[in-house]
Amino acid sequence: xxxxxxxxxxxxxxxxxxxxxxxxxxxxxxxxxxxxxxxxxxxxxxxxxxxxxxxxxxxxxxxxxxxxxxxxxxxxxxxxxxxxxxxxxxxxxxxxxxxxxxxxxxxxxxxxxxxxxxxxxxxxxxxxxxxxxxxx
Amino acid sequence: xxxxxxxxxxxxxxxxxxxxxxxxxxxxxxxxxxxxxxxxxxxxxxxxxxxxxxxxxxxxxxxxxxxxxxxxxxxxxxxxxxxxxxxxxxxxxxxxxxxxxxxxxxxxxxxxxxxxxxxxxxxxxxxxxxxxxxxx
DNA sequence: TGAAATTCCTATTAAATCTATAGGATAAAA
DNA sequence: TTTTATCCTATAGATTTAATAGGAATTTCA
Numbered sequence: 001x002x003x004x005x006x007x008x009x010x011x012x013x014x015x016x017x018x019x020x021x022x023x024x025x026x027x028x029x030x031x032x033x034x035x036x037x038x039x040x041x042x043x044x045x046x047x048x049x050x051x052x053x054x055x056x057x058x059x060x061x062x063x064x065x066x067x068x069x070x071x072x073x074x075x076x077x078x079x080x081x082x083x084x085x086x087x088x089x090x091x092x093x094x095x096x097x098x099x100x101x102x103x104x105x106x107x108x109x110x111x112x113x114x115x116x117x118x119x120x121x122x123x124x125x126x127x128x129x130x131x132x133x134x135x136x
Numbered sequence: 137x138x139x140x141x142x143x144x145x146x147x148x149x150x151x152x153x154x155x156x157x158x159x160x161x162x163x164x165x166x167x168x169x170x171x172x173x174x175x176x177x178x179x180x181x182x183x184x185x186x187x188x189x190x191x192x193x194x195x196x197x198x199x200x201x202x203x204x205x206x207x208x209x210x211x212x213x214x215x216x217x218x219x220x221x222x223x224x225x226x227x228x229x230x231x232x233x234x235x236x237x238x239x240x241x242x243x244x245x246x247x248x249x250x251x252x253x254x255x256x257x258x259x260x261x262x263x264x265x266x267x268x269x270x271x272x
Numbered sequence: 273t274g275a276a277a278t279t280c281c282t283a284t285t286a287a288a289t290c291t292a293t294a295g296g297a298t299a300a301a302a
Numbered sequence: 303t304t305t306t307a308t309c310c311t312a313t314a315g316a317t318t319t320a321a322t323a324g325g326a327a328t329t330t331c332a
Contacts (some may be wrong), residue, residue, distance in 0.1 A: 002224040004320065007247055014246035036239040040321055046280070056324025058279045058300070075250065079189040088138040102171040110150035110270040111143055114211065117265070121257035129253070140291065160308070176292055182309070196301030197304045273332100280327065286312070298309065 005084040006090030008036045009044045013053065013078065014134040021136055024056070044082075051081045067108040071133035087119040088125065092118075141216040144172045149189065149214065151269040153206040160192070160199030170202045180218075187217045204270035213263055222262065223255040229257075 011034045016025060027045060031038040043065050049052045052072055054071065055066045066073075081093055090098035091106055092115045103109045148172045152161060165179060167174040171172045181200050184190045189209065202209075215230055216220060223246055226234035228251045239245045 001221070001316095002247075002251065007225070010247050010250075013247075024278095028278090035240075037194070037321060039323080042279080043281095043321090049279095056279060057329080058277085058327075060277045060331070062278050064279085089143070104171075109147075111138075111146050113137065114146075114261075114265060114270060117261045118258055121261050122254055125250075125253045125257050126250060127311070129250060139289095160307095164307090173292060175294080178308080179292090185308095192308060193300080194298075194306085194308045196302070198300070198307050200308090253312095275332090277330075278328085281325090281327085282303100283323085284313075285322075286320080288319075291314105294312085296310090299307085301306080302303085 003083060004040075005044055006039055006079070008034070008049060009082040010078070010134065011036070012041060012045060012064075013048070013066070013131055014067050016054070016064065017131050019065075024061065024063055024065045027064040029063075037085050048081070053078070053081070055128065068130075072131050073131040074104045074125065075126040075129040075131070075133075078131065089115045092101070092116045092119050094123075097101075139219060140176070142215070143179055144177055145218040146214070146259070146270065147172070148177060148181060148200075149184070149202070149209075149267055152190070152200065152202050153267050154271045155201075158201055160197065160201045162199040165199075185264060189214070189217070192238065202267075205264050206271070209267040211262040211265040211267070211269075212259065214267065222258050223251065225251045227254045228255050230259075 011024050012030050015030050019025060027042050027132065031035070031041045045054060045056075053067060055067050056062065056064050065108055076086065083129060085096040087091040087093035087096070089100065089111065090096060090105070091100045091109070093114060100109070103112075106112050148166050151166050151170060155161060163178050164174055166172070166178045181190060181192075185192050185200065190205060191203050192198070192200050212222065221229040221232040223229035223232070225236065225247065226232060227239070227245070227248060228235045239248075242248050244256070
């Protein structure tokens with residue numbers, strides 16, 4: 001299941017992408033428009049800023065804004081920052097690889113191959129969609 | 137992420153599918169072979185029996201066995217029983233549909249369409265794989 | 273210069289879910 | 303009647319997620 005953090009993060013990014021100008025949008029406005037707890041959203045936007053997706057400005061007239069053109073932002077990158085690994089098991093993850101402690105061998109693991117296929121199918125979707133596609 | 141329950145369940149099913157004969161296999165043996173907590177596995181196998189995947193036999197020489205030919209068991213069915221919805225959000229789930237309380241309209245939801253694509257891509261994998269493919 | 277607006281940051285609590293264990297009941301076999 | 307194994311329910315423990323709290327830092331603007 002998609003975490004609320006990811007869902008809210010996606011909605012916020014989509015909201016910002018749908019704004020015509022590059023004026024900063026305040027947390028409060030996004031939270032209100034998208035039905036999100038403001039404090040929770042605050043922490044999500046903060047992490048999106050720290051990971052290079054958003055810029056911010058303090059004080060009156062401040063808020064958050066997209067740094068890149070939505071067409072240039074791949075869903076793979078967004079998902080990895082918000083949700084974490086795209087793979088369902090660490091042993092088939094490209095960016096978050098970890099060995100399973102209960103498996104003697106990945107070759108012989110019945111779960112491994114299936115999860116590899118699932119990962120690839122998800123990757124294909126995320127690689128072929130950008131932030132711009134969210135608002136189309 | 138795949139839950140341990142699902143991972144263990146898949147491994148147990150694959151183990152049973154790899155057995156030549158139809159003799160029941162004891163929980164203890166599966167647990168040992170697959171490095172799974174026996175008590176935890178017990179509850180998983182029980183649920184797989186209740187959902188029609190496994191049969192069981194009590195007493196000496198007892199254990200669990202597959203009811204169907206592994207080639208006839210779709211991964212979609214297994215995953216839904218072990219892991220739950222294949223979709224990442226309830227609003228795009230075929231078998232576990234639920235409306236999102238925070239979304240005024242599914243049509244206008246930026247997350248909805250993307251998650252539909254992800255669901256379809258996962259479904260394609262699960263529909264084209266059976267329990268038999270796990271041990272190939 | 274100072275008040276208001278807004279993000280920044282850390283910590284903490286609350287809730288939900290997942291993992292694992294406990295302990296006995298039930299049934300079959302020898 | 304003893305042994306073996308599943309059946310069943312409850313619950314404890316651990317982890318993760320969701321949400322809140324409260325003030326610090328920065329910017330704007332009168």
